Amino acid sequence: QQQVKQSPQSLIVQKGGISIINCAYENTAFDYFPWYQQFPGKGPALLIAIRPDVSEKKEGRFTISFNKSAKQFSLHIMDSQPGDSATYFCAAWRTSGSRLTFGEGTQLTVNP
Amino acid sequence: NAGVMQNPRHLVRRRGQEARLRCSPMKGHSHVYWYRQLPEEGLKFMVYLQKENIIDESGMPKERFSAEFPKEGPSILRIQQVVRGDSAAYFCASSPPFNTEAFFGQGTRLTVV
Numbered sequence: 001q002q003q004v005k006q007s008p009q010s011l012i013v014q015k016g017g018i019s020i021i022n023c024a025y026e027n028t029a030f031d032y033f034p035w036y037q038q039f040p041g042k043g044p045a046l047l048i049a050i051r052p053d054v055s056e057k058k059e060g061r062f063t064i065s066f067n068k069s070a071k072q073f074s075l076h077i078m079d080s081q082p083g084d085s086a087t088y089f090c091a092a093w094r095t096s097g098s099r100l101t102f103g104e105g106t107q108l109t110v111n112p
Numbered sequence: 113n114a115g116v117m118q119n120p121r122h123l124v125r126r127r128g129q130e131a132r133l134r135c136s137p138m139k140g141h142s143h144v145y146w147y148r149q150l151p152e153e154g155l156k157f158m159v160y161l162q163k164e165n166i167i168d169e170s171g172m173p174k175e176r177f178s179a180e181f182p183k184e185g186p187s188i189l190r191i192q193q194v195v196r197g198d199s200a201a202y203f204c205a206s207s208p209p210f211n212t213e214a215f216f217g218q219g220t221r222l223t224v225v
Binding site for chain 1: 116118145147153154155157160168203205210212213214215216217218219
């Protein structure tokens, strides 16, 4: 019930391409879904987040798509750049007094 | 407004020593979370604290590990009698009341030799 499944484990994309990372959850009590970006040796940084009453949220080149009925959400990175190469974690949260549950992470490499 | 501050950034301990990791949350944040990350792995939840209370410690090993978040001062993650398997990056995150967003510190990298 607390698990969040993330795929793929690793992803290689050419510069200018679209990177897509998928996550699925089980617990319908989750009500907040953030994505974090982590560079080597650094802490995870909050990238973008969505609540389940919205099907899509876009911030610059980053878009979250949310499918409540399927209990799935995904991160799309448009016009991927080498500087986007990092590990991306999806997460899910029941904000009424719980903790973030993370996916396993996706290591993204954008080739120049 | 400073972010989540963790110190030390790097900590080396010999087997059997104690490690103390500190986390100062962002201003106005009263909730603190500790996560552990092994090399090339994900973020594993350890403990969730509010001021003076442990809310969820389901991820904490039963022995040698403890955490506190006093009324005044930083949150402390304490590891007694460290072993090599404790070598990892330990991250702290904080959030305001009603848990709208969580922000992470830069982590403490513990190496046990």
